[in-house]
Amino acid sequence: MTPDLSLGEVKTSLTPAKRFEEYLQSRGMRSTEQRRILINHVFNHHDHFDADDLIERLPTKGQPGYVSRPTVYRTLTEFVDAGLLRKFELDGRGVYEHDYGYPQHDHLYCQVCRELFEFVSKDLVKLRDEVANNHRFRVSSHRLIITGTCEDCRKNSSRTRRKQDRV
């Protein structure tokens, strides 16, 4: 479910990879094989994912394209710092989504299939800013998650979950 791009999209001239290169340069950090591998994986899908999802998609140890778990974690943090990804917490895990070039949006979270659905609401941002103003609070971001049951899961409440349980 992709949000309406007309609503809040940031105009971007650079690809995520380019932007990340700039970020690295500006910080005296280096362009490495692992960082290139990860940026490709992350920006080839428009999904929400956690560190494990990403690691599972990578080649295993010994194969070309393998990146170790600590490096995955470290690099995800760099992507967040670079403004490429946003991070939030769900069920005790860190979840990442595209930020760079991607419109502001919020989420519906189905507690049955554990899937995230995106929606965009200008009114929510207005409401947020009003509330913050009233409290003389300077907003840097917000996170709204509406939890419940999605249409499919309501219909098929007797069937098996479609998405794997994470034990």
Next chain:
Amino acid sequence: MTPDLSLGEVKTSLTPAKRFEEYLQSRGMRSTEQRRILINHVFNHHDHFDADDLIERLPTKGQPGYVSRPTVYRTLTEFVDAGLLRKFELDGRGVYEHDYGYPQHDHLYCQVCRELFEFVSKDLVKLRDEVANNHRFRVSSHRLIITGTCEDCRKNSSRTRRKQDRV
């Protein structure tokens, strides 16, 4: 910061302790010293807290009133199941707040002093229900956290944080 009670308060005839007793009865669970200790501690403060906060307020091992860490975790989960507390995640930790007899509200979170401020918004609930309707999604709850900097911390940006860092 207490939300306006006129807005969303659930009328409650029972004290949390009584309601919990009923819950235990209905489930064939037992009324124990530890559960009574914890319900008193939890409902004597109107704060947000995590498991550690609660444990720190309890007597230490060997003292009367001591409750072990696993029991604290287990009992907090029971309070949530019983509808007495609500739980959410902040910075990777579970945070609890009163639910039973407490009005619906949301939070401003200051990333400097790490304090939570509550606010109530009827419009937010309306917006939430509209969005959910559009997506044929059945809402069971929502969680909005507005992150930023509170007034005090903006003013005193050079001073030390008022609330202890959690290492």
Next chain:
DNA sequence: ATCATTGCAAAAGATTTGCAAGGTC
């Protein structure tokens, strides 16, 4: 050559679990 980065192994932090002993109904 210098210094950032990686992978490994191990640590850390929060929470959960197996189980024997003890408490409640």
Next chain:
DNA sequence: GACCTTGCAAATCTTTTGCAATGAT
């Protein structure tokens, strides 16, 4: 007495860190 609960110790899960080897500039 039956069986729910507790506390202990240990496990689990996710994420982080120290460090020596490796790679980028």
